[in-house]
Amino acid sequence: EAAVTQSPRSKVAVTGGKVTLSCHQTNNHDYMYWYRQDTGHGLRLIHYSYVADSTEKGDIPDGYKASRPSQENFSLILELASLSQTAVYFCASRVTGQLYFGEGSKLTVL
Amino acid sequence: QQKVQQSPESLIVPEGGMASLNCTFSDRNSQYFWWYRQHSGEGPKALMSIFSNGDKKEGRFTAHLNKASLYVSLHIKDSQPSDSALYFCAVSPDTNAYKVIFGKGTHLHVLP
Numbered sequence: 618e619a620a621v622t623q624s625p626r627s628k629v630a631v632t633g634g635k636v637t638l639s640c641h642q643t644n645n646h647d648y649m650y651w652y653r654q655d656t657g658h659g660l661r662l663i664h665y666s667y668v669a670d671s672t673e674k675g676d677i678p679d680g681y682k683a684s685r686p687s688q689e690n691f692s693l694i695l696e697l698a699s700l701s702q703t704a705v706y707f708c709a710s711r712v713t714g715q716l717y718f719g720e721g722s723k724l725t726v727l
Numbered sequence: 728q729q730k731v732q733q734s735p736e737s738l739i740v741p742e743g744g745m746a747s748l749n750c751t752f753s754d755r756n757s758q759y760f761w762w763y764r765q766h767s768g769e770g771p772k773a774l775m776s777i778f779s780n781g782d783k784k785e786g787r788f789t790a791h792l793n794k795a796s797l798y799v800s801l802h803i804k805d806s807q808p809s810d811s812a813l814y815f816c817a818v819s820p821d822t823n824a825y826k827v828i829f830g831k832g833t834h835l836h837v838l839p
Contacts (some may be wrong), residue, residue, distance in 0.1 A: 621770075648825060650827065652829070657831065658831060659733075659815060659829050659830055659831035659832045660771070660815060660829040660832075661829075662826065662827070662828065662829075665825060665826065667825050673825070675826070676728070676828070707770055707771070709770075711827070714759055714761070714776060714819075715761065715773045715776070716761075716763070716771075716773065716817070716827060717773075718770030718771050718772070719770055720769060720770050721769075721770055
């Protein structure tokens with residue numbers, strides 16, 4: 618079973634602060650993704666990567682940066698957190714078309 | 728930009744009943760269709776995939792794809808309370824096979 622672990626699982630941040638969400642996968646998958654889940658919006662793609670040291674913008678990249686320093690690790694960075702970025706964030710890795718999701722990181726920005 | 732729309736938003740079926748979930752997409756060249764299921768407090772998990780027009784059956788679950796009509800559906804036979812979850816349709820556009828776009832989901836409630 619593919620393993621994708623996210624940290625932290627829950628975080629409270631202040632407006633204007635910096636937040637880093639981390640994702641680690643142990644299955645040698647090339648593709649990794651960051652999604653955001655909000656009630657009424659489903660899962661929206663923020664950034665993705667298909668190789669280390671390279672990231673691509675998804676559908677809602679504004680206010681987010683991504684970093685893929687190695688095949689196993691993919692981070693999502695909020696340089697200046699805003700209230701509108703309160704959501705649950707999911708990381709996923711992918712092989713042969715199937716996505717394997719982590720358990721999510723709940724971010725609350727106050 | 729690829730659009731993926733799911734209906735209904737919410738669905739209530741009795742235990743043992745049939746649940747039918749619908750998904751439409753905007754790009755006729757889309758090549759990759761999956762259904763994911765998410766139980767409360769967990770990450771989504773892949774349920775099944777379909778790549779060719781027609782039906783694909785896996786146990787109580789049947790997926791149907793019609794690319795010409797831009798339509799994919801999921802039918803759950805003999806629904807169980809444990810099937811109560813949020814179901815997502817996921818589509819990958821032909822022009823960028825790396826990108827995976829999800830619909831907003833259908834909340835399924837199976838009443839005992």
